[in-house]
Amino acid sequence: MYGWVGRILRVDLTTKKISTQEYDADFAIKFMGGRGFAAKILWDEVGPEVDPLSPANKLVVAAGPLTGLPGPSLGKIVVAAKSPLTGGYGDGNLGSAAAPHLRKAGYDAVVIEGRAEKPSYLYIEDGKAEVKDAEDLWGLTTFETERKLKEIHGRGTGILAIGPGGENQVLYANIISQEGRAGGRPGMGAVMGSKRLKAIVVRGTKDIPLADPETYDKIAKECYEDIQSKPNYEFWIRQGTMATLEWCQENSVLPTYNFREGVFEYARLIDGYAMEAMKIERRGCPYCNMRCGNVVIDSERMDSELDYENVAMFGSNIGLGHLGKVAVLNRLADEYGIDSISLGNTLGFAMEATEKGLLKDGVEWGDFKRVKELVEDVAYRRGLGDALAQGVMRLSEKLGGGSERWAIHVKGLEVSAYDCHAAPAMALAFGTSPIGAHHKDAWVISWEVRTDRLGYTEAKVDKVIEFQRIRGGMFETLVSCRLPWIELGFSLEWYPKLFKAATGVSVSLDELFTVGDRVYSLMRAYWVREWGGKWSRSMDYPPARWFEEPLTKGPFKGATLKREGYDQLLSRYYEKRGWDERGIPRRSTLEKLGLGDVADQLQKYTPLTP
Numbered sequence: 001m002y003g004w005v006g007r008i009l010r011v012d013l014t015t016k017k018i019s020t021q022e023y024d025a026d027f028a029i030k031f032m033g034g035r036g037f038a039a040k041i042l043w044d045e046v047g048p049e050v051d052p053l054s055p056a057n058k059l060v061v062a063a064g065p066l067t068g069l070p071g072p073s074l075g076k077i078v079v080a081a082k083s084p085l086t087g088g089y090g091d092g093n094l095g096s097a098a099a100p101h102l103r104k105a106g107y108d109a110v111v112i113e114g115r116a117e118k119p120s121y122l123y124i125e126d127g128k129a130e131v132k133d134a135e136d137l138w139g140l141t142t143f144e145t146e147r148k149l150k151e152i153h154g155r156g157t158g159i160l161a162i163g164p165g166g167e168n169q170v171l172y173a174n175i176i177s178q179e180g181r182a183g184g185r186p187g188m189g190a191v192m193g194s195k196r197l198k199a200i201v202v203r204g205t206k207d208i209p210l211a212d213p214e215t216y217d218k219i220a221k222e223c224y225e226d227i228q229s230k231p232n233y234e235f236w237i238r239q240g241t242m243a244t245l246e247w248c249q250e251n252s253v254l255p256t257y258n259f260r261e262g263v264f265e266y267a268r269l270i271d272g273y274a275m276e277a278m279k280i281e282r283r284g285c286p287y288c289n290m291r292c293g294n295v296v297i298d299s300e301r302m303d304s305e306l307d308y309e310n311v312a313m314f315g316s317n318i319g320l321g322h323l324g325k326v327a328v329l330n331r332l333a334d335e336y337g338i339d340s341i342s343l344g345n346t347l348g349f350a351m352e353a354t355e356k357g358l359l360k361d362g363v364e365w366g367d368f369k370r371v372k373e374l375v376e377d378v379a380y381r382r383g384l385g386d387a388l389a390q391g392v393m394r395l396s397e398k399l400g401g402g403s404e405r406w407a408i409h410v411k412g413l414e415v416s417a418y419d420c421h422a423a424p425a426m427a428l429a430f431g432t433s434p435i436g437a438h439h440k441d442a443w444v445i446s447w448e449v450r451t452d453r454l455g456y457t458e459a460k461v462d463k464v465i466e467f468q469r470i471r472g473g474m475f476e477t478l479v480s481c482r483l484p485w486i487e488l489g490f491s492l493e494w495y496p497k498l499f500k501a502a503t504g505v506s507v508s509l510d511e512l513f514t515v516g517d518r519v520y521s522l523m524r525a526y527w528v529r530e531w532g533g534k535w536s537r538s539m540d541y542p543p544a545r546w547f548e549e550p551l552t553k554g555p556f557k558g559a560t561l562k563r564e565g566y567d568q569l570l571s572r573y574y575e576k577r578g579w580d581e582r583g584i585p586r587r588s589t590l591e592k593l594g595l596g597d598v599a600d601q602l603q604k605y606t607p608l609t610p
């Protein structure tokens with residue numbers, strides 16, 4: 001095989017057994033890599049009997065056939081496991097030098113199971129791996145951990161680490177690399193913590209086998225030039241995703257006061273221009289020539305790397321109109337290894353619960369000092385922080401008082417930074433995202449705002465599926481960053497060309513999207529198997545607030561989502577995906593996608609529609 005290395009590293013932390021699994025071209029083409037490999041491995045090996053925080057859960061770190069090749073934005077890697085936050089399939093991607101190093105070390109993926117007797121880290125170097133002692137590292141932040149490990153193993157290593165959030169199993173703890181690149185929102189850091197695995201350190205020096213290296217280099221060079229020639233390139237370099245904040249405010253989709261409103265009175269103070277005034281440098285993922293990590297000096301005179309999502313969630317969503325303070329919260333979340341989106345969402349919920357008298361000694365809107373204490377308490381599971389560490393769904397169940405109506409999550413994963421009172425397609429994207437409410441798979445809101453804002457049309461269903469096939473399918477399995485395409489208009493047609501030069505295999509874009517369809521039905525089967533007879537289409541509904549409480553301000557004052565309209569969108573979505581009215585893949589769909597064995601197993605948990 002070319003492109004793929006063809007080897008998966010297997011590590012059992014309980015027994016310290018380390019082995020290598022080889023796979024063939026059929027497996028590679030069928031599941032491609034990244035999310036595809038992770039979904040297949042978790043389906044086969046982590047069933048409903050497995051507690052996500054038990055040794056039997058498996059952490060999958062998976063690259064794809066383009067990962068780590070010099071080419072635009074190909075320095076990312078997928079981290080996946082059964083999620084302790086949602087109980088379903090969970091994954092995320094992050095940019096890290098660990099991505100190219102893993103492939104150059106001779107592996108496409110690592111699967112880690114068991115639980116180490118004492119704090120440990122995994123060291124991988126050129127075809128070998130070793131579990132090493134991490135007792136001196138346990139308790140350190142993600143930044144400190146990476147620095148220490150670089151002192152030991154050298155600067156030229158790739159490192160994935162957890163902080164106190166992961167160690168203490170905050171249910172939305174994530175994995176951090178390079179002091180600011182984060183991934184694995186649905187608790188992948190907590191899974192690492194439950195295994196007493198502090199970090200994965202990788203060094204690889206081998207060549208990744210390419211079918212046609214000369215052509216590959218030529219195409220990659222053209223890709224870089226193409227990206228740099230895009231009309232929006234200069235502005236992207238200035239603001240990156242931070243430009244989204246002003247756009248969200250103008251279009252009334254900026255999450256504000258726990259997703260109560262879509263506009264924030266202090267938006268100007270936290271937008272891309274405010275960020276530019278504080279910016280000192282840019283950081284980013286390996287091999288990227290449009291690096292989007294905007295580094296500012298925060299109110300405590302430390303570096304913090306901002307993007308739109310974390311600014312909206314620690315800014316407008318909690319009523320904090322001060323970018324320097326927002327940056328402090330963002331840095332702390334990264335240092336502790338806690339997902340900033342889920343944390344900002346949960347804090348917003350706690351503020352509303354305080355306002356409504358459900359939470360005594362809680363936290364007021366915009367109270368930076370109290371929030372800062374709480375972020376630390378979340379990381380160390382102290383007092384109210386312990387309740388917040390379990391996410392918004394569990395906190396709402398605990399508080400009662402009708403708070404489930406304004407607990408802003410889908411399937412237990414906190415909604416990311418787009419208010420959908422007046423955005424039905426984006427609500428559908430959140431509802432049907434395969435990890436719970438995340439924008440990664442189908443960020444259709446920009447298209448929706450430009451076209452038919454309030455309609456419930458078939459075109460919206462088509463757009464959500466189109467984006468899921470591209471973003472959640474192709475990009476997550478090749479493993480490549482989607483931002484060159486979505487932000488700068490870099491053509492998708494480059495990817496089959498890069499793929500052919502790397503692997504020697506000719507594929508059309510549609511064939512790449514079909515891999516995405518297969519993986520989507522597999523991830524859906526995973527969720528359904530977990531829930532068995534209890535699965536229902538209500539799992540795909542967005543939060544009740546968007547249906548029930550109209551916006552009170554801004555250009556869409558009075559708007560809510562319409563239940564009947566949403567249900568129609570959802571039914572059409574299921575139909576087009578080949579799933580039944582419950583949102584469960586039909587047997588015929590699974591068979592058509594080459595997943596007949598999945599159908600046979602799923603049938604044991606719930607009756608399948610033919």
Ligand code: SF4
Binds near residue numbers: 073075292293484
């Ligand atoms: S655009 Fe941003 S997220 Fe994407 S690869 Fe570049 S630095 Fe990473």
